[in-house]
Amino acid sequence: MLNARSKQARRLEILDGALTAIRDRGLKGAGMREIARAAGLSTGNLYYYFRNKEELVYACQDRALDQLLEVLALAKGRPGSSETLGALVEGHLQVVMAGGASLHLDVDDLPRPLFKKIVQKRDKYERGVRELLAEGQRDGEVRSGDTKLQAFALLGALNWVARWYRPGQDDEPDIIHSFKEQLLRGLLWQRI
Amino acid sequence: MLNARSKQARRLEILDGALTAIRDRGLKGAGMREIARAAGLSTGNLYYYFRNKEELVYACQDRALDQLLEVLALAKGRPGSSETLGALVEGHLQVVMAGGASLHLDVDDLPRPLFKKIVQKRDKYERGVRELLAEGQRDGEVRSGDTKLQAFALLGALNWVARWYRPGQDDEPDIIHSFKEQLLRGLLWQRI
Numbered sequence: 001m002l003n004a005r006s007k008q009a010r011r012l013e014i015l016d017g018a019l020t021a022i023r024d025r026g027l028k029g030a031g032m033r034e035i036a037r038a039a040g041l042s043t044g045n046l047y048y049y050f051r052n053k054e055e056l057v058y059a060c061q062d063r064a065l066d067q068l069l070e071v072l073a074l075a076k077g078r079p080g081s082s083e084t085l086g087a088l089v090e091g092h093l094q095v096v097m098a099g100g101a102s103l104h105l106d107v108d109d110l111p112r113p114l115f116k117k118i119v120q121k122r123d124k125y126e127r128g129v130r131e132l133l134a135e136g137q138r139d140g141e142v143r144s145g146d147t148k149l150q151a152f153a154l155l156g157a158l159n160w161v162a163r164w165y166r167p168g169q170d171d172e173p174d175i176i177h178s179f180k181e182q183l184l185r186g187l188l189w190q191r192i
Numbered sequence: 193m194l195n196a197r198s199k200q201a202r203r204l205e206i207l208d209g210a211l212t213a214i215r216d217r218g219l220k221g222a223g224m225r226e227i228a229r230a231a232g233l234s235t236g237n238l239y240y241y242f243r244n245k246e247e248l249v250y251a252c253q254d255r256a257l258d259q260l261l262e263v264l265a266l267a268k269g270r271p272g273s274s275e276t277l278g279a280l281v282e283g284h285l286q287v288v289m290a291g292g293a294s295l296h297l298d299v300d301d302l303p304r305p306l307f308k309k310i311v312q313k314r315d316k317y318e319r320g321v322r323e324l325l326a327e328g329q330r331d332g333e334v335r336s337g338d339t340k341l342q343a344f345a346l347l348g349a350l351n352w353v354a355r356w357y358r359p360g361q362d363d364e365p366d367i368i369h370s371f372k373e374q375l376l377r378g379l380l381w382q383r384i
Contacts, residue, residue, distance in 0.1 A: 149370040153349040160348025178341040186378030
């Protein structure tokens with residue numbers, strides 16, 4: 001019998017396996033069997049942790065959003081919009097590049113209650129990003145404009161990375177450096 | 193018997209209907225029946241134009257990419273990177289906002305030969321955007337850096353609009369204005 005702590009650790013391993021399998025085979029192609037294999041456990045054992053693929057997909061999304069909310073909380077503590085938004089861009093990219101496809105999984109296909117929970121958490125993150133921008137505007141660091149549109153342009157560029165990033169082929173520090181420069185410059189008054 | 197010209201016109205109407213149905217019901221929820229209804233013809237008649245949903249999804253993607261390639265060609269004719277990239281951003285947004293979900297449909301699910309054709313056309317467009325950036329760098333207008341990463345950040349912001357844009361609720365000119373400012377500023381040396 002596993003204790004709660006190792007059960008939780010195993011769940012996280014399974015989520016990593018699921019992301020790997022989905023990245024390699026696509027969302028449709030990665031069945032419970034392929035996910036179990038990628039996570040190094042039997043299919044039967046996988047069902048002990050997740051009753052079906054929908055639950056697993058939900059858990060992947062949910063974890064990625066928790067990570068983004070952590071990134072947001074850490075970014076908030078930085079002084080000034082350049083530091084704050086820089087930390088946000090870097091952290092968001094790391095979540096996307098580590099979690100691969102997870103932010104792109106089709107949440108629309110989730111059962112209604114799970115879909116709602118994901119959308120609520122995603123909205124919370126997006127609201128947080130808009131608040132950072134609004135704060136920066138008040139401080140005179142972020143260019144004036146509709147923070148909703150500013151946030152969506154920023155988040156679109158970041159989320160889209162899941163579509164083209166290939167681990168081992170694309171260089172993570174290069175991406176972070178280039179995106180930070182381009183995206184911050186688009187948002188801040190000062191030349192950076 | 194319809195002549196070739198009106199058959200082509202009818203095909204385009206069907207694609208518009210398909211985009212509407214997919215936007216309203218999601219890709220899975222929009223079956224041939226719903227698409228036929230949205231396009232104002234019988235399901236049987238729809239099958240005269242498209243043998244199955246995959247063919248229809250392919251045609252939607254293909255048309256959107258043709259429109260993007262037109263945008264690219266028009267943008268190329270403009271003098272200077274600010275004008276060129278401005279036209280590209282505006283045209284790309286118009287295609288996304290008119291075509292709604294089409295750029296986000298899951299091409300991975302297309303049959304292999306259709307998938308390959310779409311990927312080739314998408315690559316052609318992306319290469320074209322990178323060439324615009326490279327040309328701007330040579331002219332000293334676009335900031336130095338990896339044009340692949342610059343292009344992906346730009347295109348991610350633009351493509352992501354399909355995820356959140358709601359026709360009739362979000363204001364198209366506002367979006368174009370805000371995105372142009374933010375995205376061009378991120379790419380150009382000069383203050384704009």
